[in-house]
Amino acid sequence: MTTIEILTVIFVGFAGGLSVGTGFVAFLVVLGVIPRLTQLTKTMKHIHAYEWSAVAGAMVGGWMSLRHSVLYISKYWLIPIGLLHGVFIGMLAAALTEVLNVWPILAKRIGVADKIVILLMAIAFGKVIGSLFHWIYFVDYFQ
Numbered sequence: 001m002t003t004i005e006i007l008t009v010i011f012v013g014f015a016g017g018l019s020v021g022t023g024f025v026a027f028l029v030v031l032g033v034i035p036r037l038t039q040l041t042k043t044m045k046h047i048h049a050y051e052w053s054a055v056a057g058a059m060v061g062g063w064m065s066l067r068h069s070v071l072y073i074s075k076y077w078l079i080p081i082g083l084l085h086g087v088f089i090g091m092l093a094a095a096l097t098e099v100l101n102v103w104p105i106l107a108k109r110i111g112v113a114d115k116i117v118i119l120l121m122a123i124a125f126g127k128v129i130g131s132l133f134h135w136i137y138f139v140d141y142f143q
Contacts, residue, residue: 017062024058037091078139086131 038044107116
């Protein structure tokens with residue numbers, strides 16, 4: 001590679017990271033996801049830990065996506081790691097839908113406002129079953 005090509009790759013990578021990072025921060029700040037998440041879980045005193053977790057997760061995720069990282073750990077670590085990922089995604093989705101008031105509006109529009117608890121339970125169980133289906137049938141544990 002020539003020096004111009006290397007500088008171009010560095011510039012494009014930096015510009016892409018800057019735009020994605022800006023979008024991520026806008027998502028978190030404009031919608032107020034992290035403060036709402038701390039309100040839902042009643043952990044307002046730990047808001048700085050949530051913020052730094054989001055920053056650290058974005059940085060580690062970005063770094064690992066740029067490299068072919070292999071973690072040489074036991075397959076039994078997949079259970080707690082998967083559980084923590086599921087908890088994070090579930091809480092983030094719950095905070096986002098709470099901020100946007102999606103489910104009450106949807107329930108009114110489709111005419112099931114009196115059955116909103118059943119609707120939410122169906123969504124939660126569907127996500128759990130879908131995740132289990134993915135992990136049981138599509139993840140090859142013996143690579």
